[in-house]
Every structure is written in C-alpha cells, then in structure tokens.
Amino acid sequence: MLCLRNVTAGYDESVVLGQVRMDIPLSRVTAVLGRNGVGKTTLMKTIIGLIRPMSGVIEWEGEDITRWPPERRARAGIGYVPQGREIFSALTVEENLLLGLEAQAENVRPQPILEEIYALFPVLKEMRQRKGGDLSGGQQQQLAIARALAGEPKLLLLDEPMEGIQPSIVELIHDVIMKIAEEKQVGIVLVEHNVELAFSCADHFYILDGGTVVAKGDVDEADLTYIQSFLAV
Numbered sequence: 321m322l323c324l325r326n327v328t329a330g331y332d333e334s335v336v337l338g339q340v341r342m343d344i345p346l347s348r349v350t351a352v353l354g355r356n357g358v359g360k361t362t363l364m365k366t367i368i369g370l371i372r373p374m375s376g377v378i379e380w381e382g383e384d385i386t387r388w389p390p391e392r393r394a395r396a397g398i399g400y401v402p403q404g405r406e407i408f409s410a411l412t413v414e415e416n417l418l419l420g421l422e423a424q425a426e427n428v429r430p431q432p433i434l435e436e437i438y439a440l441f442p443v444l445k446e447m448r449q450r451k452g453g454d455l456s457g458g459q460q461q462q463l464a465i466a467r468a469l470a471g472e473p474k475l476l477l478l479d480e481p482m483e484g485i486q487p488s489i490v491e492l493i494h495d496v497i498m499k500i501a502e503e504k505q506v507g508i509v510l511v512e513h514n515v516e517l518a519f520s521c522a523d524h525f526y527i528l529d530g531g532t533v534v535a536k537g538d539v540d541e542a543d544l545t546y547i548q549s550f551l552a553v
C-alpha cells in the first residue's frame with residue numbers, strides 16, 4: 321500500500337497540492353482524474369520523489385519514504401511512465417528495456433524478464449533491434465510501459481498513457497494495463513482525464529480539484545454525473 325498523509329507540494333512558492341490523502345493498494349487499478357493543470361503530474365512526481373513535499377508524509381508498505389530519493393523509491397518497487405513517453409530515441413528497443421532493468425533491487429538475469437515483456441508486447445520483440453525513435457507513437461508508449469515493467473515494480477504509475485494515441489492502440493494499451501494488473505499482480509495508478517477510459521480499467525478512483533481530493537470511491541458505485549462535474553472544462 322502507498323499512503324499519502326496530508327501531502328502538500330508544489331514548486332517554490334506555488335502550492336499545487338494541498339493536504340492530499342490517498343491510500344493506493346498494490347493489487348488494484350486506481351484512476352486519478354482531474355482537469356488539465358489540477359496537479360496530477362505534480363502528484364506523480366511527488367510520489368516518485370522528484371518533488372519533495374512541503375509537508376505531509378508518504379508511506380510505502382508501512383515505511384516512511386518522504387525523504388527517500390527517486391532511485392531508492394524505484395528500487396523499492398515504485399515504477400513510473402511519464403507523460404509524453406520519454407524513451408531513448410537513439411537506443412534500440414532492447415537497449416531501452418535493458419536500461420529499465422537497472423531499477424532492479426539486485427542483479428538479475430535479463431533474459432527471462434525480457435521474454436516475459438516480449439510476451440506482453442509482441443511488437444517490441446519484432447522491433448527489438450530498431451531505434452526507439454523510429455517507432456510509432458503507440459509503439460513508443462508500449463516501449464515506455466515495457467521499460468518500466470523491466471524494473472519489476474510492485475506499483476506502476478502511468479501518466480496519461482493513452483494521450484495522443486490512435487483508437488486501436490488505445491485498446492491495446494487498455495488490454496496491457498489489465499494484463500499487468502491481473503497476471504503480474506502489479507498495482508497501477510492511471511492518470512487520465514477521460515473518465516470512460518479510466519473507468520474501463522480502474523477498480524477505484526480519486527478526483528483532484530482545487531489541488532486536493534474532492535471525490536473517491538469504487539468505480540462500480542461511482543456517480544458519473546457527479547464525477548463529470550469536476551472534469552468539465
């Protein structure tokens with residue numbers, strides 16, 4: 321479980337998140353929804369340690385990690401795929417994946433992990449010797465997710481993974497998210513502003529507005545009209 325206890329965070333003097341409280345289980349898909357600019361990416365960066373909270377506590381599996389640097393959090397099992405899929409364009413697909421292995425807590429044999437990843441993403445196996453920059457947008461997104469998975473995270477944060485991707489690939493990314501959650505038992509945090517898309521994957525949700533959590537619950541019991549009121553522009 322990842323717990324945020326009254327986390328306040330932002331940039332220099334500007335507070336973006338105020339007193340955020342969240343409990344994110346490792347066995348489920350959690351959607352984080354909110355309008356543009358509400359602070360979803362800031363929240364992800366705070367969880368992975370790129371932004372140090374101004375106050376509050378972040379706990380990971382019962383341990384206070386608020387002051388841990390990003391690489392220690394990654395080794396402890398918190399994986400992250402940033403918005404805009406930051407892969408290494410000049411490296412091959414396989415080299416990108418091997419870099420992802422470096423997030424591992426200890427030395428591991430890469431081959432079984434690569435094989436598992438190629439089974440989830442067959443297109444990456446076909447293209448393993450191609451440069452990352454030569455892949456299509458959808459393939460790059462798969463590579464970005466696959467690279468994070470190579471670190472064998474227990475929780476994977478995905479920041480708008482379906483943004484700017486054609487509909488057929490959106491479906492594929494959706495299926496991959498479900499497979500990762502169900503077959504690999506990796507918890508997922510899915511940042512999204514399309515509620516239908518988010519709810520097609522998620523078990524439960526948090527809505528951010530005005531820098532804080534304004535609604536949360538199980539997707540099955542969610543009142544969509546109420547939720548949309550926080551997302552309408």
Ligand SMILES: Nc1ncnc2c1ncn2[C@@H]1O[C@H](COP(=O)(O)OP(=O)(O)OP(=O)(O)O)[C@@H](O)[C@H]1O
Pocket residue numbers: 331334336354355356357358359360361362363403513
């Ligand atoms: N490096 C930065 N320095 C100062 N302010 C920033 C920085 N990055 C983001 N912000 C501001 O913080 C606020 C929250 O931005 P953030 O990117 O977290 O929102 P978001 O909900 O992820 O938005 P989107 O849905 O558009 O990706 C915005 O007002 C943004 O302008």
